[in-house]
Amino acid sequence: MTLVMTDKPTTNTGIKADSGPRKASHILVACLCLIYLALNISVLIHTSRHPDLVTKMESKDSRQYIEIAQEFARGDFRMSYVQTMPHRQPLYPLLLAPAVKFWGDNPIALGSVNLLVGLALLICFYYGVRRLFQSDTVAAIGSLLFIGNPFMVDKIARRLMTEPSHALVLVILILLFLGYVRTGRPLYLLGIAAAAGLDYLSRTNGLFGAAATLGVLFVYDLWRLAKPRENDTRTRFARTRSVFLTYLGAAFVLMIVTIPTWLPRYQYFHNPVHHGYLSNFMWVDSYEEGHTGQIQSEFTWKDYAKSHSVGDFFHRWAEGFYRVYYDIPRHAEHIRVLYFLSLLGIVIAFAKRRWEFCVLAACLFIQLLPIVWTSITTPGPRVAYGTLLPFELFFATVGVSFVLTLLARYARRVAPARFPDSQ
Structure with missing residues (x-):
């Protein structure tokens, strides 16, 4: 079982050959799933039995998501909530809708939605990392870092917020x-566009993520045109045309997936990316000043x-x-x-020229810029950590793989000295 990711993939999929x-x-x-469920179910049950915690779980932002879910549960998908809550997105209320329909405001039922979303994240992350590194150990350690993360435990078992769905979509997108980046296969890019669209349907700042992801990949592909793959015999013009057509297809997929959010906003406000007072936070200096609760923003860059x-x-x-x-x-x-571990992983990625992770770091940096600007x-x-965490998990696996490789080398050197007769 190797712990080192090779620079040249041995299969046409860009992933090392593996029997599965x-x-x-x-x-x-x-076993990891059982640990995850035991931890989060116990926290959820404790939350449901404590009146103050239940009130906090279903109040403020969460109450608005429940109200939107009630509309969906009644079969009302006109997105009329956009008229009064244009800063809300529909994916998370849609996930809550079945629980609302059958169990109403039952905190266990509503919290179970988050449990299932987090479980899907854990499974996707484990098998995805295992395929990347060909190592159960790296995948298991990375998964444990997710399971034991106090931020995610809180958002899964104590809140009804968008963080779990946002993190799940980001894991798939990553x-x-x-x-x-490894293979250049157009199908991956179309999948990225679809995942970015779902992320935007989950949280408004997903729009930054979509722009950063496709933008960084587009620049990377333009740079890569000068260095075609060994088995690519097409002319430079043919490769350039293919890149532009692929990105046009990705933009079309993104537009189709995000119809539930931009179409009602265009219908009600004649602006497909209207998000109410949220843009205030770009141009003020405090939360209280920006959080007007109005359906229209009141500040622009000129005011700043x-x-x-x-x-x-x-x-x-x-x-x-x-801060971020x-x-x-x-x-x-x-x-x-x-x-x-994630910092170590970024350093190792650049030092070892793990280009897929280097480009991923650039993507993270760019999409966090609006969040950095609005952090005050x-x-x-x-908002900030909910976006940063999934990237941290993947960079941490690079760090974990590096540390395990060093330990394995050390063990091979020490073993002959301790057991000379075994040679």
């Missing part, structure tokens, strides 16, 4: 992303430019980077094993 998950892998993932200096502009960026890349993960994780107006960890 073994029986031991299935047993291991089943797996497709890595596959596309009039009342801020160039120094204010750079100070905001500096504070945002500190250090302070928020520090408080969200408590024990920062995941954080340091949305100081809580939800």
Whole structure:
């Protein structure tokens, strides 16, 4: 069992040849699922039995998602909620709708939706990482980092928010992303566009993610045109035409998948990306100032430019980077094993020229820029860490693979010295 990802794939899929998950892998993932369920079910039951925790679980933002889910449960898919709540997206309420229809506001039933979403995330992540690294050990350690993450436990078992669905879609998107960078197969890019569309249907900042993902990949593909793959005998013009046609197809897929969000906004506001007061947070200095609750934004970049200096502009960026890349993960994780492993993974990816992870790091950096800019107006960890976490998990697996490789080499060197007769 190798722990090192090779630079040249041995199959036409870009993934090392593998006989598929073994029986031991299935047993291991089943054990991980049991650990995940035992932890989160116990937290969910505790939450449901505590009146204050239940009230918090179903209040504020969560109440709005439940109200939208009630519309869907009645068979009303006109998206009329957009008229009063244009900052909400429909995917998470759609997931809640079956539970609302049959069990109403029962916290166990509603929380079970999050449990199932998190379970799907765990399974996708485990098998995806196992295929990337050909290692049950790396996949299991990465999965345990997800299971034990206090932020995700809170959002799965104590809240009714979009973080679980957002993380699930991002995990799928990242797996497709890595596959596309390795292979260049158009089908992967179309899948990325579909996943990015679902992410936008889950959370508004998914729009940044879609733009960053497709934009970074497009630039990467233009750069790669100068260095065609060994088995690609097409002319440069043919390769260029293929790239542009593929991205046109991806843009079409993105547009189709996101119809439930942009069409009602265009119908009611004549603006397909209208999100109410959310844009206020780009141009104010506090949450209270931006959170007007209105269906129209009240501030623009002109308001910010009039009342801020160039120094204010750079100070905001500096504070945002500190918060998003250090302070928020520090408080969200408590024990920062995941954080340091992910940093190690990024360093190793660039040092070892693991290009798929290098391009992924660029994608993360760009899509976090709007979140960095607005971190002083949305100081809580939800938005920033909810997006950062899935990427952290994948970068951490690179770090874990590197550490295990070093340990294996050390063990091979030490073994002959300890047991000379075995030679």
